[in-house]
Amino acid sequence: xxxxxxxxxxxxxxxxxxxxxxxxxxxxxxxxxxxxxxxxxxxxxxxxxxxxxxxxxxxxxxxxxxxxxxxxxxxxxxxxxxxxxxxxxxxxxxxxxxxxxxxxxxxxxxxxxxxxxxxxxxxxxxxxxxxxxxxxxxxxxxxxxxxxxxxxxxxxxxxxxxxxxxxxxxxxxxxxxxxxxxxxxxxxxxxxxxxxxxxxxxxxxxxxxxxxxxxxxxxxxxxxxxxxxxxxxxxxxxxxxxxxxxxxxxxxxxxxxxxxxxxxxxxxxxxxxxxxxxxxxxxxxxxxxxxxxxxxxxxxxxxxxxxxxxxxxxxxxxxxxxxxxxxxxxxxxxxxxxxxxxxxxxxxxxxxxxxxxxxxxxxxxxxxxxxxxxxx
Amino acid sequence: xxxxxxxxxxxxxxxxxxxxxxxxxxxxxxxxxxxxxxxxxxxxxxxxxxxxxxxxxxxxxxxxxxxxxxxxxxxxxxxxxxxxxxxxxxxxxxxxxxxxxxxxxxxxxxxxxxxxxxxxxxxxxxxxxxxxxxxxxxxxxxxxxxxxxxxxxxxxxxxxxxxxxxxxxxxxxxxxxxxxxxxxxxxxxxxxxxxxxxxxxxxxxxxxxxxxxxxxxxxxxxxxxxxxxxxxxxxxxxxxxxxxxxxxxxxxxxxxxxxxxxxxxxxxxxxxxxxxxxxxxxxxxxxxxxxxxxxxxxxxxxxxxxxxxxxxxxxxxxxxxxxxxxxxxxxxxxxxxxxxxxxxxxxxxxxxxxxxxxxxxxxxxxxxxxxxxxxxxxxxxxxxxxxxxxxxxxxxxxxxxxxxxxxxxxxxxxxxxxxxxxxxxxxxxxxxxxxxxxxxxxxxxxxxxxxxxxxxxxxxxxxxxxxxxxxxxxxxxxxxxxxxxxxxxxxxxxxxxxxxxxxxxxxxxxxxxxxxxxxxxxxxxxxxxxxxxxxxxxx
Numbered sequence: 001x002x003x004x005x006x007x008x009x010x011x012x013x014x015x016x017x018x019x020x021x022x023x024x025x026x027x028x029x030x031x032x033x034x035x036x037x038x039x040x041x042x043x044x045x046x047x048x049x050x051x052x053x054x055x056x057x058x059x060x061x062x063x064x065x066x067x068x069x070x071x072x073x074x075x076x077x078x079x080x081x082x083x084x085x086x087x088x089x090x091x092x093x094x095x096x097x098x099x100x101x102x103x104x105x106x107x108x109x110x111x112x113x114x115x116x117x118x119x120x121x122x123x124x125x126x127x128x129x130x131x132x133x134x135x136x137x138x139x140x141x142x143x144x145x146x147x148x149x150x151x152x153x154x155x156x157x158x159x160x161x162x163x164x165x166x167x168x169x170x171x172x173x174x175x176x177x178x179x180x181x182x183x184x185x186x187x188x189x190x191x192x193x194x195x196x197x198x199x200x201x202x203x204x205x206x207x208x209x210x211x212x213x214x215x216x217x218x219x220x221x222x223x224x225x226x227x228x229x230x231x232x233x234x235x236x237x238x239x240x241x242x243x244x245x246x247x248x249x250x251x252x253x254x255x256x257x258x259x260x261x262x263x264x265x266x267x268x269x270x271x272x273x274x275x276x277x278x279x280x281x282x283x284x285x286x287x288x289x290x291x292x293x294x295x296x297x298x299x300x301x302x303x304x305x306x307x308x309x310x311x312x313x314x315x316x317x318x319x320x321x322x323x324x325x326x327x328x329x330x331x332x333x334x335x336x337x338x339x340x341x342x343x344x345x346x347x348x349x350x351x352x353x354x355x356x357x358x359x360x361x362x363x364x365x366x367x368x369x370x371x372x373x374x375x376x
Numbered sequence: 377x378x379x380x381x382x383x384x385x386x387x388x389x390x391x392x393x394x395x396x397x398x399x400x401x402x403x404x405x406x407x408x409x410x411x412x413x414x415x416x417x418x419x420x421x422x423x424x425x426x427x428x429x430x431x432x433x434x435x436x437x438x439x440x441x442x443x444x445x446x447x448x449x450x451x452x453x454x455x456x457x458x459x460x461x462x463x464x465x466x467x468x469x470x471x472x473x474x475x476x477x478x479x480x481x482x483x484x485x486x487x488x489x490x491x492x493x494x495x496x497x498x499x500x501x502x503x504x505x506x507x508x509x510x511x512x513x514x515x516x517x518x519x520x521x522x523x524x525x526x527x528x529x530x531x532x533x534x535x536x537x538x539x540x541x542x543x544x545x546x547x548x549x550x551x552x553x554x555x556x557x558x559x560x561x562x563x564x565x566x567x568x569x570x571x572x573x574x575x576x577x578x579x580x581x582x583x584x585x586x587x588x589x590x591x592x593x594x595x596x597x598x599x600x601x602x603x604x605x606x607x608x609x610x611x612x613x614x615x616x617x618x619x620x621x622x623x624x625x626x627x628x629x630x631x632x633x634x635x636x637x638x639x640x641x642x643x644x645x646x647x648x649x650x651x652x653x654x655x656x657x658x659x660x661x662x663x664x665x666x667x668x669x670x671x672x673x674x675x676x677x678x679x680x681x682x683x684x685x686x687x688x689x690x691x692x693x694x695x696x697x698x699x700x701x702x703x704x705x706x707x708x709x710x711x712x713x714x715x716x717x718x719x720x721x722x723x724x725x726x727x728x729x730x731x732x733x734x735x736x737x738x739x740x741x742x743x744x745x746x747x748x749x750x751x752x753x754x755x756x757x758x759x760x761x762x763x764x765x766x767x768x769x770x771x772x773x774x775x776x777x778x779x780x781x782x783x784x785x786x787x788x789x790x791x792x793x794x795x796x797x798x799x800x801x802x803x804x805x806x807x808x809x810x811x812x813x814x815x816x817x818x819x820x821x822x823x824x825x826x827x828x829x830x831x832x833x834x835x836x837x838x839x840x841x842x843x844x845x846x847x848x849x850x851x852x853x854x855x856x857x858x859x860x861x862x863x864x865x866x867x868x869x870x871x872x873x874x875x876x877x878x879x880x881x882x883x884x885x886x887x888x889x890x891x892x893x894x895x896x897x898x899x900x901x902x903x904x905x906x907x908x909x910x911x912x913x914x915x
Contacts, residue, residue: 222781223773230769233758239717240747240755241769242738 024347025293025304028339035339036332045322053321058314066200070271071309073208074263075290078283079301080215081259082291087219088252089232090145094156095284097163098137098257102130102264104167104184107275108175110268111185123193127265134261135254137163142253146246152253164280171277187273193266204266209302211262216298228252260284286330289337393456395420395549395581396441396472401450403436410436412605413450418550418581422613423572425596426585427628429844433605434585438552441583442474443467455549473543474552480539483528487538490527491545513541518574519567532702532908533564540571544580551575552583557591563905569595587845588873593624601631661880664692667864668714668745668833673723675713682706682888684713686723689883689890691833691864696855698879698896699868700904706888707868708750711837714866715747716740728832741770744832748822748839750868752815756822759811763803764792766810767825799824800850816847823854833864840874852878876901884908 037047057064078095085092110126117125141155177185193202219225227248231238238245263283268275290308294301315329394417403411410433418424426434439445441452443461451458454470461467467474481490492506507523514521519537527535536556543551557565572582572595584595592599599611609631616624668691677683684706691697701707712718714725716737724733732740749755757766768777768788776787792806801820803813810821819839826834836855840848855878859865869875875882882900883893884907892907894900 221783223778223783224781226765226769226772226783229761230758230772233760234754236751236755237758237769239737240715240749241772242736242741243772244736244738 020347021295021300024295024343025300027343028293028336029307031339031343032332032335035335039331040322043324045324050318050322053318054311054314056314057317058310063200064313064317068306068309068313070201070205071313072305073202073205073266073270074281074283075287075305075308076208076212076302077259077263077266078287079291079294079305080212080298081256081263082284082287083294083296083298083301084215084219084228084259085252085256086291087225087232087296088228088248089235090249090252090256091153092138092141092156092253092256093153093284093288094138094141094160094163095260095287096280096282097160097167098134098260099264099283100167100280101137101163102134102261103268103275104170104175105133106130106265106268107272108170108184111177111187111274114191115188119191122191123265123269126269127262130261130265131258132261134264135256135258138253138257139250142250145253146249160284168277171275177274182277184274187269192273193270202266202270204270208262208266211259212298212302215259219298224251286333289333289340293336293340394418394453395455396583397453397456398437398441399451399453401437401440401447401452403433403440403445403447409605411440411447414602414605414607415450416600416607416610418583420549420579420581421576422597423576423582423584423595425592425599426583426602427587427589427592427596427599428602429587429846432587432602432844434587434602435554436605437602438474438554438583438585441467441550442472442552468546468548471547471549472552473540473546473548473550474554475536475539475543475556476554481527481535481542484526486524486526487521487530488523490538491542509545510541513544516544516574516578517541517571519571531564533567536564536568537571540575544575548580550581550583552585554585555587556584557586557588562901565591589625589628590621592628593621599628601628661692661695664694664862666690667693667728668866669726670714671724671726673713673720673725675709675718675720677706677709677888683709684885685888687713687890688723689893691866693864694859694862695881696859696865696867696879698875698882699866699885700872700875700882700908701870701885702908703870705885707837707870707885709888710885711747711749711835711866711868714833714835715745717747738770744830746826746831746834748826748834748836750837750841752818752822753811757810757818760809762792762807763796763801763810763813763821764788764806766821767792767795770825771829795821795824795828799827799854816843819843819847819851823851827854827858831858831863833866834858835866835868837868838870839867840869840871872901872904875904 033051037051040047040050058068059065078099082092082095106126106129109129114122114126137159138156141150141152141159144150144155145152171184172182175184177183193204195202196206219228227238227243230241230243231245231248231252235245238248267281286308290304291301294304311329311332315332316326319326319328396418398417399415401411401414402409412433414433414437416424416426426437428434436445440447441461443464443466446462452461453459454472459470461470461472464474482493485493488503488506488510491510492503510521510523514537517537517540519534521534521537521541527538530538540551540553556568572584576582576597584591586592586595593616596616597613599616600607601609601611609628611624611627611631615627619627670687670689673687674685675683682705687710689697699707699710709718713720716732716735716739720733724731726732727740727743727745730743732743732745735743753759758769761769765788768774768791771777773781777784777791779787789806795801796803796806799820801813801824802817803810803821810818813821839855840851843851852874855865855867867875867878876896879896881893881895882904883890884904885891886908894903894907
């Protein structure tokens with residue numbers, strides 16, 4: 001066998017292909033389910049009943065299924081926004097601030113002006129405004145990163161706190177409705193996004209799906225997608241290839257923020273119609289592990305977003321019934337992230353042909369056959 | 377691989393037991409057998425040259441001997457006693473001293489401090505004993521070493537003496553030198569030879585690793601040739617001491633390449649027509665217009681490396697300008713300043729009369745300025761991307777590979793196929809992730825990307841570093857052909873032989889400054905050596 005062919009031989013144990021990837025996504029989910037079950041048992045709850053309640057309330061009841069699907073919309077959009085920046089290895093961890101600033105605008109300003117605008121045009125104008133506002137909130141971290149190489153993990157998080165605070169100040173102040181409670185005006189009757197006929201699923205969900213597919217096409221088919229991937233793979237290579245890295249950083253952050261802003265528009269105009277001060281669904285950090293579970297692939301993220309929808313709608317019911325705080329579901333998500341990292345570590349070691357078990361354990365095993373491999 | 381174990385001449389078995397005897401050493405890595413049942417012996421008072429291309433398994437074998445790797449099979453005997461070398465520390469205790477390819481001394485510490493580092497027993501530094509030991513060993517080498525000077529202030533040759541002293545610190549019986557000559561000047565190599573002669577006489581067994589034929593012949597008492605992890609031949613002293621160097625070279629090539637006559641002549645140093653070609657080139661360059669001009673270009677360095685200061689030179693169309701210097705003396709800053717990856721703080725750069733000082737990397741590429749980086753894996757390619765996509769990464773968004781911003785995979789594949797054939801890139805398919813190819817094939821792929829689409833100036837940074845002999849020859853042929861087409865070429869290299877082989881002129885870079893430019897010719901290597909030494913003295 002020629003030298004070249006011998007060197008390029010692919011290790012057969014590599015967990016490539018669709019089955020390997022599905023395994024990588026499902027493995028941690030199953031492990032998280034099992035561990036949560038043990039936790040529930042320790043807390044004296046019946047794990048089987050708990051999971052049955054999630055399934056019942058999240059999928060099997062028609063109203064529950066529709067709620068789960070509706071819940072997908074913001075998760076999908078926030079996830080797509082995170083994926084755009086994460087693929088370029090830009091860690092936008094400020095989704096919550098970006099989301100809430102857009103929420104404050106769409107609820108506070110939108111509820112006042114929507115009545116004066118023609119229905120569809122009004123929604124589009126408000127959605128675009130929400131995207132611009134959330135996108136603009138990334139400018140400071142993006143410019144600091146692009147110009148001075150400052151760590152965006154810190155700057156986006158800090159800007160997120162500031163954004164959340166400003167949103168609350170606005171809702172309690174200039175954007176406050178005329179009631180005593182600190183909240184905005186409510187959207188007038190008939191100005192909310194239409195529901196799909198015969199359901200409680202608003203058209204924002206459909207729009208979110210369409211946008212997410214578009215984002216996937218942009219990421220996989222266009223020159224922008226390739227540039228983002230090269231930057232994500234290796235910033236030095238990106239410079240070497242002649243990519244305008246500072247500009248790309250600003251663009252990637254803006255798109256990321258804009259998609260997150262769209263999630264805010266969909267939530268306010270589709271579900272809530274107003275917002276109270278100090279309300280924060282905290283999508284940003286909940287969605288981060290989910291997009292990694294999808295391997296930063298937008299299409300693969302769709303079923304995961306659906307799973308999250310079921311988990312949060314069903315989880316609300318199940319935790320209440322089991323007399324647990326609703327945040328218990330976050331325990332599951334935390335475990336999910338943990339197992340995901342372990343699974344990826346093991347799979348990467350295997351792909352490189354390195355032993356997975358620690359050295360002290362391996363020593364007790366018989367040595368591998370030395371003549372394995374290419375005979376030259 | 378015929379006659380792989382034929383031995384030319386019978387190796388003399390000394391009266392004494394070999395200092396080192398390896399038998400049946402086998403080491404496999406996933407997908408490749410680096411060492412395949414290798415047996416060899418090193419005798420006291422003898423220099424054993426381990427000759428082979430990159431990837432032949434030399435370094436793996438020596439890593440096994442020094443305790444860095446464990447062999448999958450085979451045994452090691454030191455002075456006739458079978459041993460297991462579990463770690464580099466075991467290796468040192470057994471008397472195996474190793475001098476690595478890259479200098480391992482800490483430049484900000486003094487010679488004495490470097491030597492005491494890691495070899496001092498206990499917590500308190502025993503300076504008196506260390507000083508005495510240094511004196512002993514320096515005398516044994518026949519050199520003078522100042523104990524209290526910072527290592528960074530020493531010349532490369534002097535640093536190497538310190539490395540050898542460090543390797544011998546624990547009463548070594550075997551000294552292994554891994555490709556120690558790559559940037560040594562002719563003067564430096566001569567001095568090293570003298571040192572080795574002295575050490576040999578004192579009864580040390582020396583293993584000298586190299587991929588250069590002439591070094592093996594000049595330095596070795598015995599030469600063992602490795603190829604693809606196997607011993608393919610051995611020449612004993614009775615052969616090496618008779619016949620002209622040219623005949624011996626012939627014998628070694630025969631041993632290394634067997635009955636494949638097409639490979640031998642590709643070794644650059646065997647080509648006799650080079651000198652003639654070069655004089656052709658000189659007449660060709662007369663009156664050739666300048667294509668690249670640097671005027672007083674300064675750029676900062678990165679990560680503790682030198683930047684460049686006031687670089688001024690001209691490259692003409694069809695000219696190969698070599699840049700010599702020890703690694704870390706501003707090579708990267710120079711290459712990146714020309715390519716536009718690093719903004720020059722002062723000075724101007726002109727490409728074919730047009731000023732490009734403030735243009736971006738992409739704009740310079742479109743004007744025909746190309747840069748073949750030395751960091752193939754982490755800068756030159758995106759490893760998980762297909763070979764085909766890597767070919768067009770410098771043209772993202774351009775027609776015909778992207779149409780209206782949308783990728784056209786067919787167009788990329790068609791171009792990839794023709795480039796793969798033209799540049800002889802060995803890949804299973806254009807869709808194979810490029811990171812899975814060998815270093816040589818990645819380099820060929822890089823050349824395919826940079827040399828296609830009408831280059832006018834190409835900067836090569838260490839273009840053959842870490843490649844096998846055959847690919848080295850192919851790369852150098854490409855560079856020559858490029859210059860013959862009228863492209864301006866800059867070759868930055870730490871391999872002096874390579875620069876002499878390729879360049880019309882050689883600029884010498886020291887501490888970020890160009891300290892001289894030498895016309896290539898009979899005395900060029902010596903002249904470059906003087907400039908490097910002079911540069912070092914001046915600093």
